Amino acid sequence: MKVAILSPVAWRTPPRHYGPWEQVASNIAEGLVAKGIDVTLFATLDSETKGKLDGIIERGYEEDKDSDPKVSECLHISYAMERAREFDIIHNHFDFLPLTYTGLINTPVVTTIHGFSSPKIIPVYKRYNSINHYVSISNSDRSPELKYIATVYNGINKNLFTLNEYPDDYLLFFGRIHHDKGTREAIEIAKKAKMKLIISGIIQDRDYFDSNVAPYINDDDIIFVGSSGPEKRDHLLRNAKALLHPVNFDEPFGLSVAEAMFCGTPVIAFNRGSMPELINDGITGFLVKNVTEAVEKIPQLERLDRKKCREWAETHFSQEKMVNDYIKVYEQILE
Incomplete structure (x- = not known):
């Protein structure tokens, strides 16, 4: 079987710090290569893979501001x-734009839908639904207007995350700084719980950061460390008492949630989108409705077994499981 993985070109694959779609594309590519499958990764030319790297774009347009994203x-x-x-198969991680080519080629295309940026893009998916194979990354993130071949949860390379049963006394917010992700709510939770909060992530909305985050940063109890690469990410996640994930939208997956659990770190999340699928409530964290409920759950973190967080993550969100599930999808299509 010869598989082409089509990764986005906003960032390098795998990303140096931020780039969730690129990260998943990399995890699939490397997992397939480990199983002896012939893989070509189409990504930026500074990307890294044990398969074959191909492409035409030198660097990601988010890292090369002289380039035009659309071009x-x-x-x-x-x-x-x-x-x-x-x-034999093209596996698309580039959203809806590649679908417009699929009526012009004979090779079957699997498209992992990493979320809908807007309902306005669904007509493109609908138009090409009959000649494509759509995979959702959670059951909650399915459009009733589309047909899917499978749900495959994003998989994590467990070797990049270290189980720690004896964390430090801080809470962590890890994600892009944006209203959707609930950075301000995480600050409120930490303040009311009288705990230190470390914030790590790219500033996606500067106005939001300036109004809702920056005024609280004091390098004492509210600390902003910017974006974190793999080693720093593992350090922050494994040493946190809990990851705060108070999202203000129906998140389709949430890589940081799974990554935290690989470190044994429980997650306190607003009960929206895929969170009930990712978090085993009362075992690997807590699903809550609001800031007040989140604060009330913090004293209960002590009774959670961090080894069970790791076991849950390995069972449900490992790279190996994801790759095996995608191979089943490929075989089903080729048969």
Whole structure:
């Protein structure tokens, strides 16, 4: 089986710090290679893979501000699709734009839908539904207007995360700084619980950061450390008492939630989107409705077994499980 993985080109694959779609594309590519499958990763040319790397874009447009995002996307997608005949399966992680080529090629395309940026993009998915194979990353993130071949949870390389049964006394917010992610709510939770909060992530909304986050940063109980690469991410996650994930939208997955549990770190999350699928309530964390409920759960963190958090993550969100599930999807299509 020859598989082409089409990764986005906003960031390098795998990303140096932020880039969830690129990270998942990398995890799938490397997992398939480990199983002896012939994999070509279409990504930025500074990307890293044990498979074959191909592409036409030198660096991600978020890391090369002289490039035009739309031009980069157009060149990258068309370059991969022009080589479609060389592969048995194309696995698309580039949202809806590559779908517009699928009526022009014979190679079957699997599209992992990493979330809907807007309901306005669903007509594109609907138009090409009959000749594509859609995979959702959680059952909660399915559109009733589409047909799916499977749900496959995102998988994590467990070797990048260290189980720690004896954490430090701080809470962690890990994610992009944006209203959707609930950075301000995390600050409120920490303040009311009288605990230190470390915030790590890219500033996606500068106005939101300036108004809702920056005024509280004091390098004492509210600390902002910016974006964190793999080693720093593992350090922050494994030493946290809990990850706070008070999202203000129906999140389709949430990589940091699974990553935290791989470190044995429980998660306190607002009960929205995929959170009930990711968190085993009362075992690997707590699902809450609001800031007040989150604060009330913090004293109960002591009774949670951090080893069970790791076991839950390995069972449900491992790279191996994800790759095996995708191989089943490929085989089903090719049969």
